[in-house]
Amino acid sequence: MIDLLDIKVDVVFKDFFGDKSSKELLESFINSVLGFEGDDLIEIEEFLDPRKMRVEVGRPSTFVDLSVKTRGGERYIIEMQTYNHEGFDKRLLYYLGKDYTEQIDYHYHQQATETEQKKKQKKLIGWQDLPKVHIVAIIDFHRSEREKNGILNNEKVVETYRFKPEISSSNEHLFNQWKATLVDLKKFKDKPLAELKTYKEKWFYLLKNASLIKEKEANALKQDPVFQRALERLERLSSDPATRKAYEASVNEHRDHLAVLSSERKAGRKEEKLEIAQALLKQGLPVNQISEATGLSSEEIESLR
Known part of the structure; x- marks a missing residue:
């Protein structure tokens, strides 16, 4: 068995989850992490161009790892981070806001000729039609070198943050367009593969330990069709x-x-x-x-x- 590459490294992460022919891997990961079931399960309709430039304060430019649109019209940003960027949490907010508002600029009615397109463009969607945006950030670093406490505030591996009014719940619908989920791999406690019962645990195990997996463990994971495809994909990339x-x-x-x-x-x-x-x-x-x-x-x- 070839030595597997670490999925957390950016070039592998983007190729592993960004392959359009294997979109079921990213669908499985998102649905498992966010606990979606039944009618709530997402299906990816389109992989959006992750190279869209986003200007950062004090830096030339940056772009997200993965960005997709679901069949329901919602957008998901997927980020992998292995070291603590200064202002990382503010970057997540920036990505949410940028992805949310830029949709207005990318939906235009196609005019008859190229010249007319430049002169007059008609938007297909308005502010009231903007889809929801959800960022899923996978973290593998300690916020505090001294305390070695990961990035989240408690022992949960996954925390989802929503934007809600402080006092009245009657206007909650105004604040439900953005969500941010942090997946803290430092909080995932390693245990024998046989004890991993859910897709969520298996995904965390694979993300955290891919480069350490031996043939016996790989064969055990491959008993499940989703993780068989995942490991075959990783083996191709690794070779x-x-x-x-x-x-x-x-x-x-x-x-x-x-x-x-x-x-x-x-x-x-x-x-x-x-x-x-x-x-x-x-x-x-x-x-x-x-x-x-x-x-x-x-x-x-x-x-x-």
């Missing part, structure tokens, strides 16, 4: 030289980025310790006590005088 090359480049870039972040954090902590030491010096505390309290050397503290 493709171009995908492996892009994967390795992405992993190296990710490692370099984390090294830079770690260096910046250490520099920030050192600066904070120096500031504390300087304040303690002004209060007249002995150098040896300041050294014990801050972890700085006597020489570093003396240099602050």
Whole structure:
């Protein structure tokens, strides 16, 4: 059995779930995570272009991992994030708002000629017709390096956030157009494959452990048709030289980025310790006590005088 690639890495994640011929994989994942059953089950009608540029404050541009439209007309944004971007939660809000409002700009009546199209364009939908937008963000990072507590506030792997009025529930319909679901893989507790009973648990297991799965575990997962197709898809990607090359480049870039972040954090902590030491010096505390309290050397503290 070929060594499987890590689905969480962006180039693999986009190819794995973004393959139009295997849309049932993304449908299964979304329906399982969000607990949709019966008439609520979604079917993907269209994969939207994820390369649509979205301007970010202080950055040239960015784009989402996956964006789809369901047969019911709703739109789903799927994001995979393995390290803590500054302002990540605000980015999710931006994506929701951008996807929601930009639909007005992409629905035009086609005129007879190209010249007429440029001169007069008629919108097919209005504000009252805008479909709902739901973002599903899969997270695999710790919000706090010190506490190692994942991103969510409790032990739930999945949390869905809705926008509701503070006081009156009578106007709830005005606030139900956006939803954001966070899937925190750090909160998913590993357990033997035989104990995984639901599609949701199996998807979490595959996302978290794909690169660690052995042949015995793969064969057990393949007993289910959905995960047989999923593993066959991942095996094809893992055996493709171009995908492996892009994967390795992405992993190296990710490692370099984390090294830079770690260096910046250490520099920030050192600066904070120096500031504390300087304040303690002004209060007249002995150098040896300041050294014990801050972890700085006597020489570093003396240099602050």
